[in-house]
Amino acid sequence: MSIKISYKKGISEKTIKNYVLFANEEFKINGLNKLSLSKQSNQINRTIISNKSKKKDFITFNHSPDQKIILIKIKNNLSSTENEKIGANFYNFVKSNLLTNLTFFDNNIYETQNKNNIFIEEFLHGMQIKSYEFNKYKTKKEMIDTNIDIVFRKKIPTKIKSNRFTSLLEGTNFTKDLVSEPGNILHPDEYAKRILKLKKIGLKIKVYNKKELKKLGMGALLGVGQGSIRGSYLVTMEWNGNNSKNKPLAFVGKGVCFDTGGYSLKPAKFMEDMTYDMAGSAAVVGLMKTLALRKAKINAVGVVGLVENMVSGNAQRPGDIVKSYSGKTIEVLNTDAEGRLVLADALTFTEEKFKPRFIVDLATLTGAIIVSLGSEYAGLFSNDDKLSKQLIKAGEKVDEKLWRMPLHKNFDKLMNSKNADMQNINYVGGAGSTTAAQFLQRFIINKTPWAHLDIAGMAFSKYGGALNSGGATGYGVRLLNKLVEDYYE
Numbered sequence: 001m002s003i004k005i006s007y008k009k010g011i012s013e014k015t016i017k018n019y020v021l022f023a024n025e026e027f028k029i030n031g032l033n034k035l036s037l038s039k040q041s042n043q044i045n046r047t048i049i050s051n052k053s054k055k056k057d058f059i060t061f062n063h064s065p066d067q068k069i070i071l072i073k074i075k076n077n078l079s080s081t082e083n084e085k086i087g088a089n090f091y092n093f094v095k096s097n098l099l100t101n102l103t104f105f106d107n108n109i110y111e112t113q114n115k116n117n118i119f120i121e122e123f124l125h126g127m128q129i130k131s132y133e134f135n136k137y138k139t140k141k142e143m144i145d146t147n148i149d150i151v152f153r154k155k156i157p158t159k160i161k162s163n164r165f166t167s168l169l170e171g172t173n174f175t176k177d178l179v180s181e182p183g184n185i186l187h188p189d190e191y192a193k194r195i196l197k198l199k200k201i202g203l204k205i206k207v208y209n210k211k212e213l214k215k216l217g218m219g220a221l222l223g224v225g226q227g228s229i230r231g232s233y234l235v236t237m238e239w240n241g242n243n244s245k246n247k248p249l250a251f252v253g254k255g256v257c258f259d260t261g262g263y264s265l266k267p268a269k270f271m272e273d274m275t276y277d278m279a280g281s282a283a284v285v286g287l288m289k290t291l292a293l294r295k296a297k298i299n300a301v302g303v304v305g306l307v308e309n310m311v312s313g314n315a316q317r318p319g320d321i322v323k324s325y326s327g328k329t330i331e332v333l334n335t336d337a338e339g340r341l342v343l344a345d346a347l348t349f350t351e352e353k354f355k356p357r358f359i360v361d362l363a364t365l366t367g368a369i370i371v372s373l374g375s376e377y378a379g380l381f382s383n384d385d386k387l388s389k390q391l392i393k394a395g396e397k398v399d400e401k402l403w404r405m406p407l408h409k410n411f412d413k414l415m416n417s418k419n420a421d422m423q424n425i426n427y428v429g430g431a432g433s434t435t436a437a438q439f440l441q442r443f444i445i446n447k448t449p450w451a452h453l454d455i456a457g458m459a460f461s462k463y464g465g466a467l468n469s470g471g472a473t474g475y476g477v478r479l480l481n482k483l484v485e486d487y488y489e
Contacts, residue, residue: 001095001144003131005124011151011325017101020070021064023220029071055058057086058093070099080122082126085466087126106152129467132173132474134180164294168481171290172474178282179459179472182227183258183275187230190308191278192256195235195285198223201292205240208317218345222459224338225307227262227315234346237288237302238355241295248299249488250356251288251480254339254363255281255306262309262335263317273406276472277339279459280362281306283476297489303350305342309335318459321420325349326443329420337425339365340439347450348442358387358449361440361482362476363456368432370457377403377421378475379459384449390487391451391479398484400479402453411438 011242023029054283072090094102104120138308178186178194186194193205199205210232213222218234225232238248250416260266281304288302297474316322320332325345332341343361350359369379378395380402382388395402399417417423422442426435437452444450455475464470466475 001131001133001142001146002442003091003124003128003146005128005148005150006047007029007150007152009152011103011149012055016067016103018068018070018099018343020104020105021101022072022074025073025075026369027244029298031480057089060097068099070102072210079397080118083119084120084126084129085399087123087128088130088467090123091127091130095131098144100144100150101147103149103151104149106193121165124148124154125169126467128169129172130174130469132469134176134471136180137182163300164280167290167293168478170293171203171286171288171481172477174207175279175282175286175288175474175477176472178285179474180280181275184306185298185378186214186275186278188228188233188255188308189231191255191281191306192231192233192235195237195421198237198285198289198292201289202239202293202295203288204240206236208234208236216325216349217323217327218324218325218349220330220341221305221345223316223320223322223332223416224262224309224341226254227312228308228310229312230257230308232308233306234349235304235306237285239291239296239298239300241291241297247357248298248301248354249484250327250350250359251284251300252343252350252356252359252361253281253284253302253304254278254338254342254365255304257306257308258339259309259336260311262311262315262338263335264336265311266336274462275461277351277364278306279350279364279472279475280339280453280455282472283362283455283474283480286474286477287480290477291484296484298484299409300484301350301354301356303346306348307338307342309338324443326445328422331417331420331423333423333427334425337436338361340436340476343440344443347440348445349382351448352444356448357488358384358451359444360391360453360480361452362453364459365452366433366456367438369454372405372433373403374456375461377401379433379437379454380404380451381407381434381441381454382449382451383441383444383447384451387449387451390483391453394482394486397481398478398482400458400475404481405434405437407434407438407441411435412442415442451487474482 002281021029057073063069259274259277283303316335323329326348394401411434412424414428416420440452458475
């Protein structure tokens, strides 16, 4: 089901199919006196009273043979995320009842919400987020369009015309699309091409191919991708929304388009889910698209490493030693601990080339973080308390939660190698997510404020959540966009 929203000034109430009205916690409906529905207020109130004991959030009944009235109960003083969740729940109600034409009125919306002009956008944003479906490869599609008219008695408020929510929706859905694509379609070659198309919205994009990466000395990233017939790439996306020469904010993502585990082969069961091992990079791409579309007043750079971890006669072997972009050598004891190798080169490159104010990296890095936090929180590891607090607060506001995990020099000992500067896995056992983060920290050379988000439990959901249908969640886009909005614009 797709949702089409239009904002209109004036409408003939005779043409309305479904009136949608908001009621407050006391089931009082404001704004009826400005509608023809005021004549039916007694009927509406009787219906509300009869449904009070049922504690329903949504009530529907016939106003006439051709018109329905749908009531939505709204509590007072809700947060933005709670407004979005009501919208998401309402989407489920609309879908299950096959409601196709809905009309909201400004006098009811704003009087119910104490003239909160942003409420309806948050509500509709929740509906749109929840309505996402990836049905691109289904030959038979359920094509039902729900048309939503927001009717204003006077002029449409300027804030309503803002593209803030539209940009965020496009960026989030683009991330979901990328994560949802099968591995035979979205391999590194195709992924790089799709990112290049974002030039048209104002992003400056540079794709470094295998030859260029070899010249730069990115042996860690190239080692992961060497078993695939596809290319390996590092892609940079720059958004210059601030005319000053302020240092950019940097976001780095792991883009392993498919992960077999290499010679440290994964079990066959659920290996098909490894198409989402590039979700960290997809979040960075979706964020950069959002920032460009809404013309964010900041300078930002997104960097993603795109590879495919395959098994072949040319694939990396357990025991191989590679030299990273930083110059440090790594003994690859487990080829399935590949994401940290991709990020190692991307992090040092980003820090050296762009000299950012901070670096936030995102990766579906470890299964251990799922053991620790399940699918409720992403793991946060950081060398900076201020950045950590900002990320946690931003995550709480958009319901993309983070839990800070420890870093400590003693964990470094577990990553030391007898044959190279370090090894890529801790074989002593335990602290799998922390030792992975500790490994990454070694590639932040100049003490730049840095945070690593392990999103392995958050990027994909088989069952769906409050704001997401099952599948790709788009985790990270809303979180980082809120970080930028609240603290850096």
